[in-house]
Amino acid sequence: MARETWATRVGFILAAAGSAVGLGNIWRFPWVTADNGGSAFLAVYLGIVLLVGVPGLLAEFVVGRRGKKSPVGALRDLSGSRGWGLWGVFYVITAIALLSFYSVVGGWILRYFGESASGLVGAPPAYFAAPGQYFGGVAAGPDAFGFHLLFLALTALVVLGGVRRGIELGTKVMMPAVLVLLVGLAVWAGARPGAAAAYAFYLAFDVATVRANFFDVLGPAAGQALFTLSLGAGTMITYASYIDEDRSLPFDATVIAALNTLVGVLAGLVVFPLLFSLGVDPAQTSPGPGALFVGLAGAFAQLPGGVVIATAFFGVVVLAALSSSISMLEIPVSFLVDEYGLGRRRAVALVAAGVVATGGLCAFNPTIAGTAVFGFVAGPLVDTLLTVGLIAVLLFVGWVMGRDALAELRSGAGGPSAAVATPWLLAVGAVLPVFLVFTLLTTVGVDAGLGFWPTVLVAVVVGAAAVAGLRTERALL
Ligand code: TRP
Numbered sequence: 001m002a003r004e005t006w007a008t009r010v011g012f013i014l015a016a017a018g019s020a021v022g023l024g025n026i027w028r029f030p031w032v033t034a035d036n037g038g039s040a041f042l043a044v045y046l047g048i049v050l051l052v053g054v055p056g057l058l059a060e061f062v063v064g065r066r067g068k069k070s071p072v073g074a075l076r077d078l079s080g081s082r083g084w085g086l087w088g089v090f091y092v093i094t095a096i097a098l099l100s101f102y103s104v105v106g107g108w109i110l111r112y113f114g115e116s117a118s119g120l121v122g123a124p125p126a127y128f129a130a131p132g133q134y135f136g137g138v139a140a141g142p143d144a145f146g147f148h149l150l151f152l153a154l155t156a157l158v159v160l161g162g163v164r165r166g167i168e169l170g171t172k173v174m175m176p177a178v179l180v181l182l183v184g185l186a187v188w189a190g191a192r193p194g195a196a197a198a199y200a201f202y203l204a205f206d207v208a209t210v211r212a213n214f215f216d217v218l219g220p221a222a223g224q225a226l227f228t229l230s231l232g233a234g235t236m237i238t239y240a241s242y243i244d245e246d247r248s249l250p251f252d253a254t255v256i257a258a259l260n261t262l263v264g265v266l267a268g269l270v271v272f273p274l275l276f277s278l279g280v281d282p283a284q285t286s287p288g289p290g291a292l293f294v295g296l297a298g299a300f301a302q303l304p305g306g307v308v309i310a311t312a313f314f315g316v317v318v319l320a321a322l323s324s325s326i327s328m329l330e331i332p333v334s335f336l337v338d339e340y341g342l343g344r345r346r347a348v349a350l351v352a353a354g355v356v357a358t359g360g361l362c363a364f365n366p367t368i369a370g371t372a373v374f375g376f377v378a379g380p381l382v383d384t385l386l387t388v389g390l391i392a393v394l395l396f397v398g399w400v401m402g403r404d405a406l407a408e409l410r411s412g413a414g415g416p417s418a419a420v421a422t423p424w425l426l427a428v429g430a431v432l433p434v435f436l437v438f439t440l441l442t443t444v445g446v447d448a449g450l451g452f453w454p455t456v457l458v459a460v461v462v463g464a465a466a467v468a469g470l471r472t473e474r475a476l477l
Contacts, residue, residue, distance in 0.1 A: 001245070005242050005244035007168060015171045015239055018324065019324050019326075023106075026223070034221055037208075038202060038203055039204065042203075045224060052436075053229045055427050057256065060234070061253060063237050064236065065242070069094045070234075070241065072092065075396060093385075095298060095331035096358060099328040100377060104144055104359055105321070106321045107150060110147050110154075116307060134297070136165075139365075154331065159326050167330065182263065182270065192277035194276040194278075197275075197285065222436070224432075228260060232390035234393075236428075238330055246411045248413040250415060274299045278302055298303065405428075406422065409424065452466070
């Protein structure tokens, strides 16, 4: 059977933007920004999105559009090396890890959405009375597992429809709905008493904080940029493998990054005025997984018309989460279809069955070896997998594809964007991998022991060693 392709250009853009826009924007972005210096952090973050995110997106797009396969097949075919094919399996595993915890959080949101919607016609939502307690009761255990199954089923349903009738059609509805609803909510939230104080808190241009903590801020900013742009898990490789015509990849990458940032900023404009209007001090509320549920749920409970707002809000989050989770499921599915010739149905069934179990592990959140599974998967595990995953793609593009990558980027790109091709390849092959190794080292805390410059040196050495290894592998082939 011929490989499916996107029906329209805007279909690809919306699908990729739909993958990018998710819990990372609505739930994580506002908090990370407020915690790290407000709009001064925003400036650093925007810089990273532009200088790391967009080139990173381009790298995944180039691999995907040229390879026309899942990450496994694309990396193998483009390099002619089975080793790279094996490395591709790393992305399949990362995607499954992501989906495992994401589906549990998606389940929480579905439950809150359902509760809110039923409050429109019946008794007020159960979480209104005691938000903290309510969340504590449903966050883990059989309840969480049940809703995880429901969310996973919805995800599987969209992916079953295939690239055009499932993912493309789905995101064409979901993305505009998310944008319209969020703008509406932001306008409404702006009319709350206390909105001015909220904007001041969220958008405070706190240069001092950023300057004093610049290197501590880099890690969170980079981590947030990768997660929110869906980089490092092969998602964008997979989506780009369904592009059949040559159009400007730099243009698409820029639009996707811009849309994604817009949604993050909008989400903050909704979340903070709501909290401030009720005198909830975000600085005092822990930005843990419960923040969205406990803080906001409490706010909805006290507002006139809160049920309507809650329904709209959790509706937005469900749609945004779903358009991301389908992009996670599509990676292992495309792998099974491309590599083993499985039909889409069987592939979806197989992967979903696996995620029932791995997600179940997150839903019941047992403590293994002193670490709670959910927090570990959602935090350090995913952060590390994504960073390592992106470093590998960048090195692949820079040192294995080389000129082919340049040609692929230029194809379909207009004059000005074709001109950035060479600087882009330099960044992708050398500067960005070193930067990412550096952030990885700071996240693990190596810089605290070594000091700043030695850590930079270690990053450079690690990068150089990786490149030397790659070149030897090529010479041997
Ligand atoms: N970007 C999405 C969000 O912000 C999550 C996501 C979807 C993702 N696909 C991904 C993250 C692939 C990393 C890799 O919620």
